[in-house]
Amino acid sequence: MDVLSEAVVWLNDPLNWSGRQGVLALTRTHLEVSAVAVVLALLVALPTGLWLGHRGRGATVGVVVANTTRALPTLALLTLLAATGWFGSTATALACAVFAVPPILANAVTGVGGVDPDARDAARGLGMSGVRVLWSVEVPLAVPLIAAGIRTGAVQVLATVPLAALVGGTSLGTIVVSGFATQRYGKALAGGILVAGLCLLVEGLLALLERAVTPAGLRHRARGADGHAPSRGPHPRRPVALGARRGSNESAQSP
């Protein structure tokens, strides 16, 4: 295959790896921009999500936010920012952070909101204040879902950053876009492989990290919750009480 060998040749050329537009430098920029975006998203989404989940009212807000941002194309946001004169890494990080907020927010809300009401009641009965309940009962129990949300958000950012190359941002996506623009599809393919590889690598690392931060007693639940699809479905293997509506605590809350 012609394009494939072209891609292999491109990847094997040391000149393509070094220098300002080399793979190594681009990877570094890619990771830096992603990190900034994830931190920005965390700063916004985590406190909001924990608070909304604690109050027990945020579920709808989370869903609405998630659905609205899902409908907004990344390209639209990037071109809008770029056309306003916002170029470069800061704008890219900002745009990508917008898309990392929903998974983190939604998972924090459902994670904290879905904590067994009995555990919450017990903590209340022990005389814990609201903040203390949140911090020492709800958050630890919600860690698997929160971690899954952060992982999803981070991988999403990593996957969104390359698109910024279309409006002049630098990242590994630059290789793909310039490959397409100059009709050197081998180069585009090489860039695609690099981007995909980076994402898969980081996803794997984050999965390990997620496992490490999940308390041992909660691990089986984290398995069931399964990374990507945050929270929506019921746990398939756990029998559901007859007549109980999924995911609502209402019937159980008042004794």
Place this chain on the structure above:
Amino acid sequence: MPSGPVLAAAANPWFSWDYLERNGADVLRYTQQHASLTVQAVLIALVVALPLAALAHVRPRLAGPVLASTGVLYTIPSLALFAILAPVTGIRRTTVLIGLVVYALLVLVRNVLVGLQGVDPAVLDAARGMGYGRLRLLLGVELPQAVPAIVAGLRLATVSTVALVTVGVVIGYGGLGQLMFRGFRSDYHAEIMTATVVCLLLALVADLALALLGRVLTPWRRSSRTPDVAPGTPQEAPWTS
């Protein structure tokens, strides 16, 4: 953009009726491309996802691998996927369509499977007690019961596909993304904004239509009584056939 013409800098509003009047044909053409790509991708994905999820449901040992592989595929960014697909399938509309189908497929398989697994065990027991075989159970009870989850998956897949089509711009078939990119290139604010708004409207309309479809398909959910299904009426959705 400093190199942009002075004329454009003079008046470059974000919203311009004038733009829409002059370029209505263009906007319409790209909207049609956008909509047709979305509809095709979601329909194809649904046709593939239903049997796949049913298989994973009936043979639980396959559920792990199916979900894991969909997860891995989902991690690959759209731009990279298009770059990898393009040499194989060429710079054509089909390439964009394949990419869109892949992403929609993953969302759908996951949701259909969750829906099938979430069926009330008591309902299943009742159906089994009535002598339902595996296939009839699947088609007559589990699938109709999973319709809400399937519709939720369809809405999710459709809305994200509408947004994703724009990435097809690298291949030249990006629907409204084409307009956004053109507007960016020529520093035409109204063009970018119009394309964005139309894109959002498209997602909104599709979402509402599917939500309505979900209501029509699940009449038993509207009554506030306990959700019991009439298993005789096969609600298994017009799209399956």
